[in-house]
Amino acid sequence: xxxxxxxxxVAAALAGALALAGCTGQTGSGGGGDTDDSTLxxxxxxxxxxxxxxxxxxxxxxxxxxxxxxxxxVEKQTFEQxxxxxxxxxxxxxxxxxxxxxxxxxxxxxxxxxGLLTPLTDAATERGWDEKLPGSLATTATYDEQGLMGSxxxxxxxxxxxFVGVYYNxxxxxxxxxxxxxxLDEFDDVLAAFKEEGITPxxxxxxxxxxxxxxxxxxxxxxxxxxxxxxxxxxxDVDFHNxxxxxxxxxxxxxxxxxxxxxDSAALTAEDMGVSFIDGTYPLMVSGSxxxxxxxxxVEADWGQFNFPGNTLHTGSSGNLWVVPANADSTSLAExxxxxxxxxxxxxxxxxxxxxxxxxxxxxxxxxxxxxxxENFQAILDEDGLAFYPDWPxxxxxxxxxxxxxxxxxxxxxPDEVLDGLQSSYDEGKADLLDG
Amino acid sequence: MADSTLTEERPRTAGRPRxxxxxxxxxxxxxxxxxxYLLPGGIAFLVVxxxxxxxxxxxxxxxxxxxxxxxxxxxxGNYVDLMGDDKFWTSFANSAxxxxxxxxxxxxxxxxxxxxxFDYLGRRFGERVSSVLRATYYLPQILxxxxxGVLWNWILNSQTGALNVxxxxxxxxxxxxxxxxxxxxxxxxxLVLIWVQMGCPVVIFMAALQRVDPELYEAAELDGAGWxxxxxxxxxxxxxxxxxxxxxxxxxxxxxVFGPIYVLTRGGPESSTLVPSYYSYLSFFDKxxxxxxxxxxxxxxxxxxxxxxxxxxxxxxxERREREGI
Numbered sequence: 001x002x003x004x005x006x007x008x009x010v011a012a013a014l015a016g017a018l019a020l021a022g023c024t025g026q027t028g029s030g031g032g033g034d035t036d037d038s039t040l041x042x043x044x045x046x047x048x049x050x051x052x053x054x055x056x057x058x059x060x061x062x063x064x065x066x067x068x069x070x071x072x073x074v075e076k077q078t079f080e081q082x083x084x085x086x087x088x089x090x091x092x093x094x095x096x097x098x099x100x101x102x103x104x105x106x107x108x109x110x111x112x113x114x115g116l117l118t119p120l121t122d123a124a125t126e127r128g129w130d131e132k133l134p135g136s137l138a139t140t141a142t143y144d145e146q147g148l149m150g151s152x153x154x155x156x157x158x159x160x161x162x163f164v165g166v167y168y169n170x171x172x173x174x175x176x177x178x179x180x181x182x183x184l185d186e187f188d189d190v191l192a193a194f195k196e197e198g199i200t201p202x203x204x205x206x207x208x209x210x211x212x213x214x215x216x217x218x219x220x221x222x223x224x225x226x227x228x229x230x231x232x233x234x235x236x237d238v239d240f241h242n243x244x245x246x247x248x249x250x251x252x253x254x255x256x257x258x259x260x261x262x263x264d265s266a267a268l269t270a271e272d273m274g275v276s277f278i279d280g281t282y283p284l285m286v287s288g289s290x291x292x293x294x295x296x297x298x299v300e301a302d303w304g305q306f307n308f309p310g311n312t313l314h315t316g317s318s319g320n321l322w323v324v325p326a327n328a329d330s331t332s333l334a335e336x337x338x339x340x341x342x343x344x345x346x347x348x349x350x351x352x353x354x355x356x357x358x359x360x361x362x363x364x365x366x367x368x369x370x371x372x373x374x375e376n377f378q379a380i381l382d383e384d385g386l387a388f389y390p391d392w393p394x395x396x397x398x399x400x401x402x403x404x405x406x407x408x409x410x411x412x413x414x415p416d417e418v419l420d421g422l423q424s425s426y427d428e429g430k431a432d433l434l435d436g
Numbered sequence: 437m438a439d440s441t442l443t444e445e446r447p448r449t450a451g452r453p454r455x456x457x458x459x460x461x462x463x464x465x466x467x468x469x470x471x472x473y474l475l476p477g478g479i480a481f482l483v484v485x486x487x488x489x490x491x492x493x494x495x496x497x498x499x500x501x502x503x504x505x506x507x508x509x510x511x512x513g514n515y516v517d518l519m520g521d522d523k524f525w526t527s528f529a530n531s532a533x534x535x536x537x538x539x540x541x542x543x544x545x546x547x548x549x550x551x552x553x554f555d556y557l558g559r560r561f562g563e564r565v566s567s568v569l570r571a572t573y574y575l576p577q578i579l580x581x582x583x584x585g586v587l588w589n590w591i592l593n594s595q596t597g598a599l600n601v602x603x604x605x606x607x608x609x610x611x612x613x614x615x616x617x618x619x620x621x622x623x624x625x626x627l628v629l630i631w632v633q634m635g636c637p638v639v640i641f642m643a644a645l646q647r648v649d650p651e652l653y654e655a656a657e658l659d660g661a662g663w664x665x666x667x668x669x670x671x672x673x674x675x676x677x678x679x680x681x682x683x684x685x686x687x688x689x690x691x692x693v694f695g696p697i698y699v700l701t702r703g704g705p706e707s708s709t710l711v712p713s714y715y716s717y718l719s720f721f722d723k724x725x726x727x728x729x730x731x732x733x734x735x736x737x738x739x740x741x742x743x744x745x746x747x748x749x750x751x752x753x754x755e756r757r758e759r760e761g762i
Binding site: 116206207262264267268272275326395403 | 501502503504505593594595596610613614615616617618621701702703704705706707718719721722723724725
C-alpha cells in the first residue's frame with residue numbers, strides 16, 4: 001500500500017515536472033533554419049482600419065492569388081509586445097517569416113547587430129527596392145555591423161513615411177486674422193499674437209515624445225544636413241553647445257518663458273496634447289502625420305496642416321520596416337511579399353488613406369486634406385529632407401530627452417544645463433554603441 | 437467506534453515517556469517517504485526562481501546588448517559603475533519613500549482602522565456595516581494596477597484632472613502640477629500607493645482581531661481601561677504575528693514596486709520617481725544594457741533578502757521574548 005502511494009507521488013511529481021518543462025521549453029515544431037515554403041507567417045501591429053492595415057490586406061490578397069499553394073497566416077501583435085520581446089522571441093524557432101518592426105538604431109538596428117535579422121541587400125538590388133527608396137528613405141533600411149543606420153546591409157524595407165508638421169485650427173486663425181506662417185520669424189509672430197489674446201498657442205506634452213520633436217524641429221531650423229549626419233549617423237562628434245543646438249534650446253526656453261507652451265505641461269502625455277488640440281483649447285500642435293486620421297474624424301473646427309515654417313529639414317523618416325528574422329522558415333516568400341507591398345496597387349491604397357506611401361501618387365487622392373498632407377510629404381522627399389527623430393541616435397535617449405526637456409518646462413534647468421545633460425548621455429550612449 | 441479510538445489512544449499516551457528505538461526508526465523512514473512530495477516544489481523553485489536568479493547574476497558580470505550579440509566579460513565592472521550612478525542612488529532613496537507609503541503608513545493606519553471597524557463600528561452598527569467598509573478599503577487591491585493608474589492620471593492631470601479642476605473652481609489660479617513637478621510627483625505617487633495598499637492590512641488585521649479572546653477586552657473594560665489602553669495593551673500584542681506578516685510582505689512589495697510607477701510617471705519627471713525595478717527595466721529593455729540591468733536586479737534582490745531576513749529575525753526574537761515572558 002505505502003509503496004504504491006510513494007510510486008504515485010513520484011509519478012505525479014514527474015508529471016508535474018514534465019508539465020513545467022513543457023511550459024518553458026521549446027515547442028519543438030519548426031526548428032531553426034528549416035525551410036517551409038507552404039506557409040507565410042506575417043506579424044504586424046497595425047489596426048485593420050488604418051491605412052497600413054488596409055493596404056496590407058490588399059497585398060496579402062495579391063500574394064495569395066499569385067501563390068495559390070501558399071497559406072498566409074497573419075498574426076496580429078501589439079507594438080509593445082514586439083518591441084519588448086523581439087530580442088528574446090527571435091532567438092527561438094517559433095518566429096514569423098516577415099514582420100513589421102520599428103526603424104532606427106535602438107530598434108531594428110539593435111536586432112540587426114544582434115544577428116537576429118536576415119540581410120536583404122541582394123533582394124534589394126535584384127528587385128529594385130534601392131531605386132524605389134532613395135536617400136533618406138533608405139537610410140533607415142540599412143544598418144552596419146554595430147546596428148547603426150545609414151550604411152551596411154539592407155535589413156528592412158519601408159512601405160510608407162511619416163513626418164512632423166504643424167496642425168492648425170483654421171477657425172481660430174481666421175478669428176484672429178492670422179495667416180499661415182512661412183518662416184520661423186512669422187511663426188514667432190503668430191505665437192505672440194495668440195498669446196496677446198490670452199490664448200496659449202502650442203499644445204504640448206512634456207512626458208512623451210512631442211516636446212523632444214519640437215526641440216528637434218528648432219535644431220533643424222538652425223542646423224543643416226551635416227549636423228544631422230553627425231548627430232544621427234555619427235559622422236563626426238557633436239558638440240551640443242554648437243550654434244544650432246544652443247539657439248534651438250534657447251528658442252524653446254524663450255517660448256516656454258513667454259507662455260507659448262503651458263507651464264503645467266511637464267507631465268502631460270501625447271494623448272492629452274491631441275485631445276486639447278481636438279477640442280480647440282490650443283490653435284497649434286506640432287506633431288506627426290500619425291495624428292492625421294484621428295484629427296480627420298474628431299476635429300469639428302476647420303483645420304489644416306503645414307510643414308514647419310522655413311525648414312528644409314524635418315523630423316520624420318520612413319515608416320516601420322518589414323524585416324525578415326534570421327530564423328525565418330522561408331526567406332524567399334518573405335521577400336516576395338515585401339515586393340508586393342511596394343507595388344502601385346498597394347501604394348495607392350496607402351495614399352488614398354493618408355498613409356503617406358513611399359512610392360505612391362498624390363494626384364490620385366480625392367480627399368483634399370489627405371492630398372495636402374501627401375503633397376507636403378512629397379515636398380519633403382523631393383528635398384531629401386527627412387532628418388529622423390531626436391531620440392534615435394542612442395538606445396535609451398528617449399527618456400533622457402523627456403527628462404531634460406521636462407526640466408526646461410519646469411524651469412529647473414537653464415538651456416545650458418539641459419544641453420550638458422543631453423551631451424553627456426549622448427556621449428555615453430554613443431561610446432556604448434561603438435564598442436558594441 | 438468511540439471505544440476503539442479510546443483503546444487505541446491509550447497505549448500511545450502510555451508510551452510517550454520512554455523513547456523507543458522503533459519509533460525513531462519509523463520516523464526517519466517516514467521522513468524519507470515524504471521526499472518525493474518535495475519534488476514538484478523543488479523543480480518549480482529551480483525553474484522559476486533558481487535558474488533565472490543564477491542567470492541574472494551571470495549576465496550581470498558581462499557587457500551585453502542581448503539577443504545573439506556577443507557577451508563581453510566585465511567582471512564586477514557593472515557593480516562599480518552602479519556605485520557611481522546618481523540615478524541608481526536616487527532609485528534606492530525613492531525605495532525608502534515607497535516603504536513609507538506601502539508599509540509604514542498603511543500598517544499604522546490599517547491597525548487603527550481595523551480596530552475601529554471591528555471594535556466600534558462593528559459593535560455599534562452591526563457586522564454588515566463593518567464588512568461593507570472593509571470591502572471598500574480592499575477594493576483598490578482588486579483593481580488592476582493599470583486601471584488604477586489611468587484613474588489617478590485622470591484625477592491628477594495638471595490641466596484636465598478632476599483635482600485641479602476643483603482647485604481652479606474654488607479660486608486657486610495655479611494649482612500644483614501633481615505628477616509633473618519633481619517636488620510633488622513623489623508625494624503624489626506615495627498617496628496613490630497608500631490608497632492602493634491600505635486594504636491589505638485592514639483585511640488581515642480584522643481577521644486577526646476575530647482570533648483575540650473577547651474576555652481579555654471585557655476584563656480590561658471592567659478594570660476601567662479606555663479604548664486606547666485596550667488597543668495598546670491587548671490588540672497590538674495579540675495580533676503581533678499578523679503585524680509582522682504584513683510588514684514583511686509589504687516591505688518586499690515596496691522594494692520591488694514597478695506597476696504603479698510604470699503607469700503613473702514612468703520614473704519621471706526628471707527621474708524624480710525612479711525606483712530600482714523600473715530602472716533595471718529601463719536599462720535592460722530600453723537601453724539594451726542587459727548586464728547593467730541585471731546588476732541592478734541583483735543588488736535589488738540582495739537588498740530584499742537582507743531586509744526580509746532582518747524582519748524575520750526581529751519576529752523570531754519577539755516571539756521568543758513573548759514565550760519567555762509567559
